[in-house]
Amino acid sequence: MNNERNELFKTGAPLPEMFSQYFSGQAYLQPLTDKGGPIFNVTFEPGCRNNWHIHHKGGQILLCTEGRGWYQAWGEEPQELQPGDVVNIPPEVKHWHGAAKDSWFAHLAVEIPAEGAANEWLEPVDDEAYGKLK
Template sequence: MNKNNYKNPGVFSIGEKNDAFAEYFVGQSYLNMLSTSGVVIGNVTFEPGCRNNWHIHHRGGQILLVTGGRGWYQAWGEPAQELNPGDVVSIPPEVKHWHGAAKDSWFSHLAVEVPAEDAANEWLEAVEDEEYKKL
C-alpha cells in the first residue's frame, strides 16, 4: 500500500509511519499523537491487513474510539468483534487483546491510555495469520 493512494478513513491526520512500534505490528501503521500529557491520546491508522500484536495494559487500561474504516478487536479467549466508525471499546487493565484493520479496509481509531500510577504496556506475540484470515 502507498500512503499517497488512499482516502483517509478517519477525521485526524494519520501522522507518520509508526516506526517506533513497528516490531509490535504485522503490516504498516501510522501514528499521530494528539495528546502526550495528562491523558495520552494517539490517532492510530492501519493499512488493510495491519494489526498489532497481542498486548496487555497493566493498571491503566485503554479506550478505543473508532473514527474510520473497518477493523477488529479481540480479547483473549473471546471471539473477535468487528469495529466500525462510532464504536467504542473500553479495555480494562490486565486484559490480553489485539486490534487492527480488516483485510480489505483501512482503519483508524483514537487510542486513549487510561491514566494510572505505574501504568505499563506489555507487548506479546503476533496474532496468528491463520486465525486472522478467518475473520
C-alpha cells in the same frame, strides 16, 4: 479492497521501530494531546494489526473513527469495529486490534493514566485465525 479514506484526524508518521516491531503490516501514529492522558490517532493499512498485548494498571479506550477493523480479547470471539464504536479495555486484559484485510482502519487510542502503567507486548496474532475473519 476499500482504498477510500475518510480521515477525521491526520494520519501521522509511520510507527517508530520501538512500536512497529509489534505490528504485522504498516501503521501510523499521530499524537493528539498529552493533557490529562495521552491520546493518539492510530491508522492501520488494510491487513495491519498489532500483536497481542496487555495494558498493565491503566487500561485503554479505543474510539473508532475510520474504516473497518477488529478487536479481540483473549478467550473471546473477535468483534468487528466501525466508525463510532467504542471499546473499553480494562487493565490486565490480553487483546489485539487492527484493520480488516480489505479496509484502512483508524482509532483514537486513549491511554488511561495510572501509577506504574505499562504495556506488555506479546506474540503476533495467528495469521490463519486472522485470515478467517470476514
